[in-house]
Amino acid sequence: MTLWRGIWAALALLALALAGLVTMPSGWLWPPQQLHLPFAAGLTAAMKWLTESAAIGPVVVKDLTRGFATLIEAPYEVVKVLLVDGITEGKGRRATTIIPPLSWVAVTLAVVALGHFARSFRLGLLAGALMTYLAVFGQWDSAMITLASIAIAVPLGVLGGLAQGIAAWRWRWVERVISPILDLMQTIPTFAFLVPILVLFGFGPVAALLATIIYAMPPMVRVTIVALRSVPPEILDFANMAGCTPWQRMRKVMLPVALPDLMVGVNQVIMLSLNMVIIASMIGAGGLGADVLESLRRLNIGGGIEAGLAITALAVVLDRLGQAMSERVAQAEARQGNWWKRHPRTTLVLVVALVTGALGYLVPALQDWPKAWQITTKPFWSDLIKYINVNYFDQLEAVRVWFLEALLLPVRRFFLALPWPFLLAVLTLAGWRLGGVRLAALVLALGLFVAATGLWEQAMITVYLCGLSVVIAMLIGLPVGILAASNETAGKVIGAVVDTLQTLPSFVYLIPVVMLFRVGDFSALIAVVLFALVPAVKYTAHGLRTVPAELIEAGVVCGCTRGQILRKVRLPMAVPMILLGLNQTILLALSMLVITALVGTRDLGQEVYAALATADVGRGLVAGFSVAAIAIIADRLIGAAAMRARARLEGTT
Amino acid sequence: MNERPVKLACRHVWKIYGSHPQRLLAGGNTPTLDQIRQSDHVGAVRDVSLEVGEGEIFVIMGLSGSGKSTLVRCLSRLIEPSGGEILYDGEDLLKASPARMIEIRRHRMGMVFQHFALLPHLTVLENVAFPLEVQGMERGAREARAREVVQLVGLQGREANYPRQLSGGQQQRVGIARSLAVEPDLWFLDEPFSALDPLIRREMQEEFLRIQRKLRKTIVFITHDFDEAIRLADRIAIMKDGAVVQVATPEELVLAPANDYVAAFTAHVTRAKVVTLGRIAAPGQPDGIAGTLSAGATIEAVAEQIVTADAPFAVERDGTVIGHVTPAAVISILIGKET
Numbered sequence: 001m002t003l004w005r006g007i008w009a010a011l012a013l014l015a016l017a018l019a020g021l022v023t024m025p026s027g028w029l030w031p032p033q034q035l036h037l038p039f040a041a042g043l044t045a046a047m048k049w050l051t052e053s054a055a056i057g058p059v060v061v062k063d064l065t066r067g068f069a070t071l072i073e074a075p076y077e078v079v080k081v082l083l084v085d086g087i088t089e090g091k092g093r094r095a096t097t098i099i100p101p102l103s104w105v106a107v108t109l110a111v112v113a114l115g116h117f118a119r120s121f122r123l124g125l126l127a128g129a130l131m132t133y134l135a136v137f138g139q140w141d142s143a144m145i146t147l148a149s150i151a152i153a154v155p156l157g158v159l160g161g162l163a164q165g166i167a168a169w170r171w172r173w174v175e176r177v178i179s180p181i182l183d184l185m186q187t188i189p190t191f192a193f194l195v196p197i198l199v200l201f202g203f204g205p206v207a208a209l210l211a212t213i214i215y216a217m218p219p220m221v222r223v224t225i226v227a228l229r230s231v232p233p234e235i236l237d238f239a240n241m242a243g244c245t246p247w248q249r250m251r252k253v254m255l256p257v258a259l260p261d262l263m264v265g266v267n268q269v270i271m272l273s274l275n276m277v278i279i280a281s282m283i284g285a286g287g288l289g290a291d292v293l294e295s296l297r298r299l300n301i302g303g304g305i306e307a308g309l310a311i312t313a314l315a316v317v318l319d320r321l322g323q324a325m326s327e328r329v330a331q332a333e334a335r336q337g338n339w340w341k342r343h344p345r346t347t348l349v350l351v352v353a354l355v356t357g358a359l360g361y362l363v364p365a366l367q368d369w370p371k372a373w374q375i376t377t378k379p380f381w382s383d384l385i386k387y388i389n390v391n392y393f394d395q396l397e398a399v400r401v402w403f404l405e406a407l408l409l410p411v412r413r414f415f416l417a418l419p420w421p422f423l424l425a426v427l428t429l430a431g432w433r434l435g436g437v438r439l440a441a442l443v444l445a446l447g448l449f450v451a452a453t454g455l456w457e458q459a460m461i462t463v464y465l466c467g468l469s470v471v472i473a474m475l476i477g478l479p480v481g482i483l484a485a486s487n488e489t490a491g492k493v494i495g496a497v498v499d500t501l502q503t504l505p506s507f508v509y510l511i512p513v514v515m516l517f518r519v520g521d522f523s524a525l526i527a528v529v530l531f532a533l534v535p536a537v538k539y540t541a542h543g544l545r546t547v548p549a550e551l552i553e554a555g556v557v558c559g560c561t562r563g564q565i566l567r568k569v570r571l572p573m574a575v576p577m578i579l580l581g582l583n584q585t586i587l588l589a590l591s592m593l594v595i596t597a598l599v600g601t602r603d604l605g606q607e608v609y610a611a612l613a614t615a616d617v618g619r620g621l622v623a624g625f626s627v628a629a630i631a632i633i634a635d636r637l638i639g640a641a642a643m644r645a646r647a648r649l650e651g652t653t
Numbered sequence: 654m655n656e657r658p659v660k661l662a663c664r665h666v667w668k669i670y671g672s673h674p675q676r677l678l679a680g681g682n683t684p685t686l687d688q689i690r691q692s693d694h695v696g697a698v699r700d701v702s703l704e705v706g707e708g709e710i711f712v713i714m715g716l717s718g719s720g721k722s723t724l725v726r727c728l729s730r731l732i733e734p735s736g737g738e739i740l741y742d743g744e745d746l747l748k749a750s751p752a753r754m755i756e757i758r759r760h761r762m763g764m765v766f767q768h769f770a771l772l773p774h775l776t777v778l779e780n781v782a783f784p785l786e787v788q789g790m791e792r793g794a795r796e797a798r799a800r801e802v803v804q805l806v807g808l809q810g811r812e813a814n815y816p817r818q819l820s821g822g823q824q825q826r827v828g829i830a831r832s833l834a835v836e837p838d839l840w841f842l843d844e845p846f847s848a849l850d851p852l853i854r855r856e857m858q859e860e861f862l863r864i865q866r867k868l869r870k871t872i873v874f875i876t877h878d879f880d881e882a883i884r885l886a887d888r889i890a891i892m893k894d895g896a897v898v899q900v901a902t903p904e905e906l907v908l909a910p911a912n913d914y915v916a917a918f919t920a921h922v923t924r925a926k927v928v929t930l931g932r933i934a935a936p937g938q939p940d941g942i943a944g945t946l947s948a949g950a951t952i953e954a955v956a957e958q959i960v961t962a963d964a965p966f967a968v969e970r971d972g973t974v975i976g977h978v979t980p981a982a983v984i985s986i987l988i989g990k991e992t
Contacts, residue, residue: 234770237731241841242784243759252787256774 004433011426018419031420031451039453039625044618047199069206076152076209083107083144083151099357101144103367104135106353111317113345118324127321130313135369138376139288139310146277146287146314149209153273157216158266164217165224166250175225182218187587187631189594190215190279190506191608192624198283199617208277208285216272223265227258263326270322274315275505279595282612288314292507296598301385301515302378308511309377315503385515400522408468408521415464420451427633435640442636446629453622455604462593462603462630465521469528469589474582476529477536481581482566484537485544494537502534506595514599524596532589539581543574573649579642586634590627604630657706659740660871661728661839666737668698668723668895674735686894697723698734699895706887710865710872714882714918715892721875724892725843728873729762730754741839759788763832763870767844769824771816771831777803778812781830788835795834802830805864822853829864840870847877858884879918883907883927891915903927924986925952933986934968934976942967948975952986959983 050061081087086101102110108131115124134143168175193211201207231254239253255262281289288311295304356367364370389396424447431443450459484494509527517523547570555569594605604623611620667678671694677684689696697720705711715721726732728739730746739746741757749757763784771780778799779786785795803812806826816824825845832840845861846854858881865872876882882889883903890900891914899911907927910916931948943962946955948970959966965979 232768232770234766234768235772237726238764238766238770240731241729241758241762241764242787243755243757244787245755248787252783253772257772259774 011429015418015422015426016414018417018422031454031456033454035452036454037452040616040618040622042618043621044616047196047617051200065200069201069210072152072156072209072213073206076148076205079148079151080145083148084141100367102353103356104131104140104369105356106349107144108132108135109352110349111321113349114321115324117345118321118328123320123324127317130317133313134310136373136375137306137310138369138371138374139291139306139313140369142286142288142291142307143310143314144287146274146285146289146311149205149212149277149285149287150270150273150318153209153212153216153277154266154270157213157269157273158220160213161217161220161265161269162224162262164221165228168221168225169228178221182221183632184628185214185218187590187628187635188624189591189605189608189627190276191282191594191597191605191612192620192627194280194283195608195611195615195620195624196617198612198615204284205286207283208280211280211283212273212276212285215276216269219268219272220265223268224258224262227261227265228254230261231257260326267319267322267326270318271315271503274311274318278311278505278507289505289507292511296510296514299514302376302381304511304515305381306377308508311508312500312504315505316500319499319503388516396516400517403522403525404520408525411468412461412464412521415460415467416457418460420456424448424451427637430637431640434637434644439636439640443633446633450626450629453626455607455623455626458602458604458607458623459626459630461601462590462605462627465524465528465596465601465603466586466589466593466630469525469532469593470582470586472525473529473532473536473585473589477533477581477585478540478578481537481540482544484541485570486562486566491541494541498534498537501530506531506592509592510596510599519600521601523599524593524601527596527599528589528592531592532585535581535584535588539577539584540574543577543581544570546577547573576642576646576649579638579645583635583638583642586638587631590631590634594627657709659704660707660709660742661705661873662703662738662740663728664702664738664740666698666701666724666727666739667696667735668720668727668732669735670695670697678736686896696720696895698727701737701892701895701897703890703897703900705871705873707871708869709887710874710885712874712876712882712886712889713892714876714879714889716877719892720895721877721892722843723895725841725873725875729758729764729841759784760835761837762839762841763835763837764841765825765828765832765843765845767847769816769821769828769848771824771827773816775815776812777808777814777816777819777827780816780827781834784831784835799830799834802834803827805833805867806830806860820853821849822857825849825857826860829861833864833868838871840872842872842874844875844877846881854881861885879922883922891918904929904932908932923953924989925956928952928986930955930966930968930978931970931975933982934978935982936976938967938974938977939965942977945969945974946978952983956983956987960987 051065052062053060081101083101087099108128111131112124112128115121115127134140164174164178168178193215197207197211197214201210235253235257236249239249244253277285277287278289278292281287281293288307291307292304292311294300295307365373424444427447428440428444432440450456453459480494484491509531510523513523513527513530517526544566551569551573552565555565560568593601593603594608597603597605597609600606604627607623608620608627611617611623667674669677669689671692674694677689677692677694683700684692684696686696686699689699699720701724703711713721713724723732727734727737730739730749734747737747741761746754746757772783775783778796781802782795782799785798790798800809800812803809806829808823808826808830811819811823816827819827825848828845842861846857849857862885874882874885886903888900888902889906891898891906893914899906899915901909901911904927906915907919907922907924910919928951929948930946930950930952933952934948941964943964943966944958945967946958946969948968955966959978960980960983962980965977967974968976968978
């Protein structure tokens with residue numbers, strides 16, 4: 001152990017020396033031109049072939065994608081008619097509404113009823129209040145467009161994930177094929193998904209919807225596999241002994257027994273769909289995401305904050321309802337009588353929908369919240385930001401400059417000055433130490449891939465921004481997590497804050513940051529830290545809370561003070577969990593970092609963003625894969641470290 | 654007891670886990686434990702041959718890891734054996750098609766599980782009716798049948814409860830009712846009472862014997878509890894390392910253990926609980942007997958009656974007197990003198 005500590009210390013010193021003192025000959029600093037492989041051109045060509053001339057038998061792929069798009073478009077149109085458009089005659093401005101969409105009263109009531117059904121009247125009221133907020137603050141129409149996309153993306157994502165998960169559970173080889181693809185999908189940044197979809201399906205809501213579904217599906221596949229696996233083997237034996245056919249076994253036994261776990265996956269699909277549908281505004285999803293994007297582009301402070309708050313409201317509604325549904329215990333509700341007596345809530349909602357729809361012709365306020373009653377907070381936010389900027393500009397600027405000069409720029413210089421063969425060697429060595437030859441080979445291969453893309457500089461900027469954000473997030477997250485675990489009241493408050501932060505789509509984080517610190521690396525850093533803070537806090541608190549009570553009692557009996565128990569018993573036991581939190585923090589930081597391309601970073605995210613603007617598939621995918629490579633390297637190294645830590649604690653080396 | 658017609662038989666059944674179990678068994682080979690271990694395989698069930706008679710309670714007893722659970726799953730073909738034959742009413746189950754297997758399980762087999770394996774989303778009644786539902790029986794008919802079985806296990810009034818609202822003992826009653834709903838001939842019980850508290854376990858054993866006296870099923874009962882085995886079994890098979898060490902009645906096991914392993918189990922068993930009058934009866938019939946007792950009765954059951962009488966009892970089997978017992982003979986068993 002001491003030998004290796006010495007080696008790592010020597011390597012760190014060498015790194016500093018290399019970065020600061022030695023002037024590298026070109027080719028040592030960044031991978032030389034000759035090493036670059038034309039990945040991007042190849043991918044672009046492949047895509048071109050795929051979209052223009054590829055065919056499966058007589059069916060041209062292009063037609064296939066069109067057909068697929070129509071398949072999704074049809075239900076989307078139906079939901080859109082229900083929530084947004086109604087049935088209209090004529091086009092454009094001269095269109096007259098024949099049948100209006102569902103009134104805001106009906107939709108709000110439906111949400112209240114759902115809340116009551118899922119948990120309690122209180123939850124229903126909360127959800128209803130947030131929906132009313134959307135109406136009152138003039139965000140209703142955009143919110144309904146977003147909701148329509150989610151209403152389609154979630155069932156499709158869930159069904160698709162379920163089908164793949166079941167197949168993977170049933171046949172080992174399916175899992176072997178799917179698993180690495182899922183790994184890759186979860187590490188490729190969201191933006192990178194958008195480029196090929198943009199090329200295949202064009203700009204518009206359908207392409208956005210597809211991107212959303214593809215992005216939100218992988219967790220459902222994983223959750224399904226895990227949920228089916230964790231059905232007790234005795235239950236499976238029972239199903240066989242009862243003489244179930246394979247289909248009966250799945251439908252009547254496995255799925256119902258796994259339902260509580262599956263609902264966790266459904267909830268994830270909902271939240272990921274919301275996140276992606278906001279980002280997918282870049283390829284034509286309308287709604288709240290488009291509002292935010294528009295505001296960010298035009299630096300429209302008030303509009304951005306309003307749309308951001310609306311997204312927050314919608315996110316809270318979806319998250320709380322989804323969670324309540326997944327925790328809802330099956331209740332024996334054997335009501336007697338007619339359909340409407342057995343389903344009082346559904347009946348009420350339907351009746352109100354019809355009545356408000358009909359009365360809406362006479363009393364428009366029932367149909368749409370009247371414009372005159374809408375409250376806008378735009379001037380308030382604009383004034384607030386203006387006030388802050390006028391009165392505290394110097395302070396803010398001082399903070400920004402200090403961080404830039406004292407922290408960001410030196411670290412950036414350090415990473416950019418590291419010779420690439422040295423960095424690769426150190427990473428490979430770490431891989432070998434932590435996980436043996438296989439891990440070392442994987443790390444080396446992924447590192448060489450990044451070197452060969454010709455994006456080394458961007459990759460290093462990504463690593464520096466991500467690394468710095470993660471360090472800061474952990475520095476904040478660890479103490480907060482410790483506080484949450486050691487004080488019940490603090491734990492509750494922190495838990496509530498963290499849960500809400502977690503529901504927010506990544507876009508939203510950019511808004512306040514940009515308003516205060518304008519564009520640049522420092523803004524990106526703050527947004528990334530905020531976004532990636534959640535797992536750092538959560539896993540730390542969880543790890544500390546789940547230390548076995550017996551061990552703590554043993555510590556107390558030995559006469560430990562509270563501080564000693566924390567330092568000598570709880571923290572060491574929580575190390576594997578904290579490492580997992582670190583892992584999640586890195587992955588979230590990377591995914592957020594790519595989005596900060598919008599505020600002008602010059603990392604791999606900017607590559608993807610630029611590729612999206614020019615619909616350059618190859619460029620976008622190569623940059624996306626590079627981010628994925630960095631994510632996988634970090635993930636595997638820390639995962640291996642966590643496993644070693646756990647093995648050491650449990651004595652199963 | 655062996656004059657019963659054979660209901661279920663298994664011949665040379667093997668279950669070997671590993672990469673190439675068939676290679677070890679090729680050509681009727683019977684590998685030893687060491688051979689299996691050396692080839693990186695695990696012999697979960699090794700060359701087991703058993704016969705279970707109709708209406709018999711056949712207990713398979715072994716410590717954890719002895720292969721008893723694997724064996725019962727081979728018998729019901731929940732696990733595919735690596736080799737051998739399993740004959741149920743003369744039909745080899747290992748040759749049955751999947752459809753035929755579903756048919757047999759739907760109508761002729763029932764199984765009770767250690768952790769109950771109740772479906773959490775169904776009520777007691779729905780759980781019990783589930784095997785009937787799978788067969789496609791009408792709701793009315795299956796619920797009527799389910800009510801009957803729920804009554805049989807003494808859970809009437811609990812039909813609308815969910816499993817989580819019941820105690821462990823009640824949950825296992827549901828498991829028992831469910832396994833009996835289809836009126837199977839063959840009843841597998843896989844450590845049905847191991848997860849219960851000792852007092853409840855005792856109560857459930859009584860309940861089980863009561864039901865069995867009424868229904869006369871052919872039973873394969875798995876347990877790791879030797880006392881339970883002795884209380885319930887007509888015959889016991891003791892397993893170790895996947896192989897059957899001895900098959901015998903409780904009495905034979907106690908009086909004539911096949912080896913030290915079996916003897917270690919039986920050493921602490923109260924003799925009076927397993928030794929029958931037939932075993933200690935002295936030949937001949939003296940004058941002035943106090944009464945006549947059955948040869949199958951255990952000493953424990955009749956000890957008080959014999960010891961308090963002042964004359965020997967005649968012992969009869971199938972209506973003919975085979976000898977007599979004296980209070981002295983009974984007392985020597987009660988105080989633990991070896992027979």
